[in-house]
Amino acid sequence: KQEVTQIPAALSVPEGENLVLNCSFTDSAIYNLQWFRQDPGKGLTSLLLIQSSQREQTSGRLNASLDKSSGRSTLYIAASQPGDSATYLCAVRQYRGGSEKLVFGKGTKLTVNP
Amino acid sequence: GAGVSQSPSNKVTEKGKDVELRCDPISGHTALYWYRQRLGQGLEFLIYFQGNSAPDKSGLPSDRFSAERTGESVSTLTIQRTQQEDSAVYLCASSETSGSSYGYEQYFGPGTRLTVT
Numbered sequence: 001k002q003e004v005t006q007i008p009a010a011l012s013v014p015e016g017e018n019l020v021l022n023c024s025f026t027d028s029a030i031y032n033l034q035w036f037r038q039d040p041g042k043g044l045t046s047l048l049l050i051q052s053s054q055r056e057q058t059s060g061r062l063n064a065s066l067d068k069s070s071g072r073s074t075l076y077i078a079a080s081q082p083g084d085s086a087t088y089l090c091a092v093r094q095y096r097g098g099s100e101k102l103v104f105g106k107g108t109k110l111t112v113n114p
Numbered sequence: 115g116a117g118v119s120q121s122p123s124n125k126v127t128e129k130g131k132d133v134e135l136r137c138d139p140i141s142g143h144t145a146l147y148w149y150r151q152r153l154g155q156g157l158e159f160l161i162y163f164q165g166n167s168a169p170d171k172s173g174l175p176s177d178r179f180s181a182e183r184t185g186e187s188v189s190t191l192t193i194q195r196t197q198q199e200d201s202a203v204y205l206c207a208s209s210e211t212s213g214s215s216y217g218y219e220q221y222f223g224p225g226t227r228l229t230v231t
Contacts, residue, residue, distance in 0.1 A: 004156075043222045
């Protein structure tokens with residue numbers, strides 16, 4: 001059974017710092033890995049999607065890496081801003097037996113202090 | 115280019131009542147998913163629809179939960195005889211297709227917050 005773990009569970013940093021969020025998964029048979037942002041009382045916003053054949057994806061100040069063989073992904077946020085405060089979720093996409101789903105970690109709650 | 119929409123946004127119901135939650139996927143998306151997020155917990159997969167294929171119901175927590183989808187359109191998630199542990203945010207997502215080695219993004223709706231009193 002796939003399990004996704006995110007470390008740390010919570011992180012508080014001053015504005016301007018670079019930071020790294022970690023995600024690990026137990027079953028490397030994935031098709032892709034997706035990082036999401038969730039704001040309180042709102043749905044999920046997709047940030048980056050990395051296909052299993054890719055090593056990293058970049059969007060603005062965000063960079064996500066994937067090491068499928070070791071079951072790890074990181075989300076790097078450069079020059080953090082208070083507006084980056086949110087919960088960041090990592091999810092892996094599995095496809096088995098004609099069905100598929102995303103398996104989520106419990107998230108990292110990020111607070112960026114002005 | 116509307117995104118995934120869900121209704122209602124909030125629902126408060128008494129224990130034992132039935133509730134129906136609605137999801138409108140992005141037009142043209144063949145795959146539709148329901149997830150649940152209970153307070154302090156991660157998202158749990160509930161059910162997956164792909165076109166006209168039989169849905170994957172493996173994530174439904176009990177037989178009080180059911181979902182329907184007609185073709186590639188609207189889906190409804192029904193919870194019968196609601197219990198307090200059903201209180202959660204129910205999220206719907208859709209994607210262009212699935213079942214291939216190329217992974218398409220899942221786009222999520224804003225969710226329905228269900229509170230069972």
